[in-house]
Amino acid sequence: MSSDRIYPAQRPESMDAFWMPFTANRQYKQRPRLLASAEGMYYVDVDGRQVLDGTAGLWCCNAGHGRREIAEAVSTQIQQMDFAPTFQMGHPLPFTLAERLVEIAPAGLNRVFFTNSGSESVDTALKIALAYHRARGDSSRTRLIGRELGYHGVGFGGISVGGMANNRKAFSAQLPGVDHLPHTLDLGRNAFTRGLPQHGAELADSLERMIQLHGAENIAAVIVEPLSGSAGVILPPLGYLQRLREITRAHGILLIFDEVITGYGRVGEPFAAQRWGVTPDIITTAKGLTNGAIPMGAVFVSDAIHDAFMHGPDNLIEFFHGYTYSGHPVAAAAALATLDIYQRDGLLTRAQDLEQYWEDALHSLGDHPNVIDIRNTGLVGAVHLASRDGAPGTRGYDVFEECFWQGAMVRCTGDIIAMSPPLIAEKEHIDQLIEILGRVINKAN
Structure with a gap:
């Protein structure tokens, strides 16, 4: 077989074998x-x-399609080194990429854990939240709270905290101990609003009722999309995210922003957390990280959470989690080239x-x-x-x-x-x- 085989972009002879995702x-x-x-x-x-x-x-x-800088970075890297493990080994690019990413992240989110998708980023964030509380001796904090109409990928963690019915109802093996905040879509009061809606910040107070029901000492984290994209662009009412931050901070509950859609410039700042002035404890990202060229995700974590794991003998693994392709060299090269474009072109x-x-x-x-x-x-x-x-x-x-x-x-x-x-x-x-x-x-x- 020729080593320079190019697969033609033409109609396939048969379409039977490919079971397409999220498609009728x-x-x-x-x-x-x-x-x-x-x-x-x-x-x-x-x-x-x-x-x-x-x-x-x-x-x-x-950054649009066909960016030659990304293609060249990928081509160069895959010829130099196609794969290297990051379990008890390493290579330079994910370290360089992580430093570049924290430069554009909200202040205090200075640690980055690499994944391969938004779904993996969410499951990683949930595991970090649970393990963090356990590391601090708060092992009773196991409950997770998502939101109705939220989309957090397709892992069992993501569909458990997610709130889109069709993504959940066929799969019974969801995480126990999960509750959901009400969604913020309010056509009666907010239809045809330009920008963020005026009404609905009080919906965040539902979290206080859940705390009264379950006990703050049993709740590990709240996860929301700042903007619910997959449910049809459902926007946060003015003051809503700020109120969630106030409540979670007051009760020692971690706040996770799922910015897989809003990350990397979609709402006018690198992250929605910066545009709307609310810094969570963890941010999940993917998609725009590599401009879609190579699958990759990144989870941003606060120093306080990261440091809670860094105790005990230094020869022990602090967090038993990761993926074969976490920090993949070719994906990291694509991400670095993408960041160059984002920053050069504003x-x-x-x-x-x-x-x-x-x-x-x-x-x-x-x-x-x-x-x-x-x-x-x-x-x-x-x-x-x-x-x-x-x-x-x-x-x-x-x-x-x-x-x-x-x-x-x-x-x-x-x-x-x-x-x-x-x-x-x-x-x-x-x-x-x-x-x-x-x-x-x-x-x-």
């Missing part, structure tokens, strides 16, 4: 949407049609520059048929459509699919259309995306 497989394979290449703001499908990327791939290609804060234009464009769809809410912050937004009688989710899916054939890729969660274009977007790309979406919504019955 039978429906999809009747009219497949197959992407063949990507550059800048656009995909090209196998038929040569150009498709504007309105979702940064899957919330991950923040992408970690560019969403704030585009925010007003993006907001105005989105809200221009407010008078379109069946639009019942529009939500936005940074460079992320959602158009919430009314459900068809007896067929929830079908209108959203039809809009999503037709947008693709009209030349724009968006996401749908039920009847919510979510968008998160790459941070390199220009105003003309926003105009194109909103024009296509508006035209498709107008025709959807």
Whole structure:
């Protein structure tokens, strides 16, 4: 076999063997949407049609597609060394990458544990939280609290603290001792709000009731997404995150922010914690860390949590956890090249520059048929459509699919259309995306 084999980006002869993730497989394979290449703001499908990327791939290609710097870094590294273990061994890149990451992280989050995905980052954070309390002698702190409509990946830890019904109901072996805060979606009071909603900060006080019910001495951590992306861009009400921080700090409970979606510039700062002025104890990330080029995640941990493990004989493993590919050299090379792009091009804060234009464009769809809410912050937004009688989710899916054939890729969660274009977007790309979406919504019955 030739060593320079290139696999063609063309229609496969058969689509039977691949069981696709989070996909209605039978429906999809009747009219497949197959992407063949990507550059800048656009995909090209196998038929040569150009498709504007309105979702940064899957919330991950923040610097756009086809970045040669990342490809070259990956190519150089994989030729130099394809893999090296980080169990009782090491190589330079994850150490260098971790130092670079803490430079952009909220103050005090100076330790980084590498994973390979958002799901692994969440499970890692939950294990750190439980082990931290045990290391401090608070072994009764085993209860975890998530939130309704939260998405924290697909590991058993993540689906246990997550609050999206379809991700949970088929899997009975979830973690015991998990409770959920109420979600913050309030169409009655906050529909068509521009930016963060005014109403709902008091929902954080539900945590106080859970503390009264379970006892603070039994609660290890609270995990929330600052912005719930997969549930359809559900935003935190003004003051809500601050209130969660106050309550958790007062009761010795760890606060975990799942920033797999919001991390690396999506809301106009490197992390949502910085944009909204709330520093948690742990932050989970992935996706934008490598611009989607190579799977990788990173968990940011406070010095206090890390240091609680660093006791006892120094020849003992402090935390019995990790993955074969934690700190993978090729992924680390991709991440370092990605950080160079973010910082050189000012992408970690560019969403704030585009925010007003993006907001105005989105809200221009407010008078379109069946639009019942529009939500936005940074460079992320959602158009919430009314459900068809007896067929929830079908209108959203039809809009999503037709947008693709009209030349724009968006996401749908039920009847919510979510968008998160790459941070390199220009105003003309926003105009194109909103024009296509508006035209498709107008025709959807």
